[in-house]
Amino acid sequence: MKMYQVDAFSHELFKGNPAAVLLLDEWLEDALMQNIALENNLSETSFAKKIDNENYEIRWFSPVKEVQFCGYGTLATSFVIFNDHQQINSITFHVKDMGEFFVERLVGGQISLNLPAQIPQKLEQAPDLLIKALNSEILEVYENPQAYIAVYKDAASILAENPDFNLIKNLGGKRVAITAINDLALAEFKNYDIISRYFTPSMGIDEDPVTGSLHTSLMPLWKEKTGKSEITAYQASSRGGVLYCRLLGNDRVEITGTCRLYMEAILNLNHLKYK
Numbered sequence: 116m117k118m119y120q121v122d123a124f125s126h127e128l129f130k131g132n133p134a135a136v137l138l139l140d141e142w143l144e145d146a147l148m149q150n151i152a153l154e155n156n157l158s159e160t161s162f163a164k165k166i167d168n169e170n171y172e173i174r175w176f177s178p179v180k181e182v183q184f185c186g187y188g189t190l191a192t193s194f195v196i197f198n199d200h201q202q203i204n205s206i207t208f209h210v211k212d213m214g215e216f217f218v219e220r221l222v223g224g225q226i227s228l229n230l231p232a233q234i235p236q237k238l239e240q241a242p243d244l245l246i247k248a249l250n251s252e253i254l255e256v257y258e259n260p261q262a263y264i265a266v267y268k269d270a271a272s273i274l275a276e277n278p279d280f281n282l283i284k285n286l287g288g289k290r291v292a293i294t295a296i297n298d299l300a301l302a303e304f305k306n307y308d309i310i311s312r313y314f315t316p317s318m319g320i321d322e323d324p325v326t327g328s329l330h331t332s333l334m335p336l337w338k339e340k341t342g343k344s345e346i347t348a349y350q351a352s353s354r355g356g357v358l359y360c361r362l363l364g365n366d367r368v369e370i371t372g373t374c375r376l377y378m379e380a381i382l383n384l385n386h387l388k389y390k
Contacts, residue, residue, distance in 0.1 A: 120157075120378040121191035124325040124356035128375050131356040132325040134191035135160040137382075138199075142174075145181070147387065152176035158320045161188035166209070168200055173208045173216075178319035184213055184261070186228060186327015186370060187356075193218045193226050194374035227371040228327065229363065233259040235332045241265070245291065248282035251275070259332045262290040262313070266336075270299045270310040274351055280316040290315045292329050296341070297349070307349040307357070309337055325356025331368045334360040 118137050125131025135155045142164055143151075152160035156178050163171040173192060175185035193206055197220050208216040217229035235257035245263055246253065251272040257264040263286070267273055273295050283291050294311040297304055304310070311333060313323045330348055337346055348358045359371040 116382045116384055118151075118380045118382050119191075119195050119376065120155075120380070121194055122375045122377055123187040123191040123194070124327070124350075124358055124372040125354075125375060126373045128377055130354050131372075131374070132187045132323065132354065133157050133377065134188045136188075136192045136195045137162050138192075138195065139164045147384070148174070148176050149181070151382070153178045156319075158315070158318070158323050159185045159188040161185065161192045163192050163196070163208070168203055169205060170207050170209065171196070173210060177315075180318070182318065184210070184233075184328040186230060186330065187325055187372075189216055189218070189228055189230075190226055190327060190370075190372050191374055193220075193228070194376070197226070198376070221371065225359075225371050225373050227369055229367055229369050230327070230331050232335050232362075232366045232368045233261075233328070233332045234335050234366065235259045235264055238263075242286065244282055244286055248279045248286075248291065249293065250277060251293075257332070257336060258289075262292050262329065262332075264292045264294060264329075264332060264336065267293055267295040270295045270297050270304070270351075273310045273312055276312065278314050280314065280321050283314050284316045286317075288317045290317065290323075292326075292333070294333055294336075296337075304349065306347055308341075308343065308346040309333065309348050310351050311348060312351055322352055324352040324354040325350045325358070327358065327370050327372070330358050330360050330370055334362050334368045334370075338362050 122131040163173045204220040206218040241256040255266040291314040361369040
């Protein structure tokens with residue numbers, strides 16, 4: 116069985132978020148998919164089952180469990196499918212409980228994802244455990260179905276944050292995002308509107324390198340604060356990644372990025388038996 120590893124939301128290798136991708140004719144057993152994801156030990160391993168050349172079902176597994184929504188895994192999977200089918204320029208992914216994800220191949224190698232927005236809700240009071248887990252001043256806290264989103268006063272605080280991952284693990288499975296307007300004068304950050312990071316120890320990875328699903332909440336959040344319908348976002352993990360975000364109508368968000376293929380591998384699974 117063939118597997119690909121792709122660096123998503125990056126135009127160069129060893130940056131962005133590494134995703135494993137497997138294209139299937141039929142679903143594997145859930146236990147096998149989970150074991151493959153654990154063996155890969157990446158933030159997510161994506162499995163896509165072909166319906167036809169332009170339609171797929173898709174699922175994502177972290178090293179510890181299946182997840183509901185993964186933007187960068189969708190981008191990486193789209194990249195692999197487009198590489199395999201040069202004549203195809205659009206894909207629809209059918210996602211359980213999330214509906215349809217619409218994907219377009221753009222000129223210059225970029226790929227755009229049309230995804231459902233996750234509108235974050237502002238909390239009147241931040242959870243005490245969240246405040247203790249973070250070291251910087253929190254201006255506001257929002258919540259979406261997967262995460263708490265803490266707004267910081269400046270981008271320098273985002274870069275300096277060193278959270279207590281053990282405390283974050285005790286937030287009932289919630290992940291934690293931190294975000295701020297980019298006010299850094301450094302040349303390397305000049306093209307970005309916002310800076311963010313994403314802490315995910317409950318998913319088996321302390322910090323997710325780049326997260327498409329998170330930005331389906333950050334785009335509407337920052338639209339409300341800045342009035343901008345388009346933002347360029349930088350996720351400031353150690354690997355780093357760039358996401359071009361645009362708010363669409365009907366509670367949809369467009370997120371555009373690039374990928375690089377790192378590896379093609381053959382999995383030796385023929386001797387395994389799952390029931």
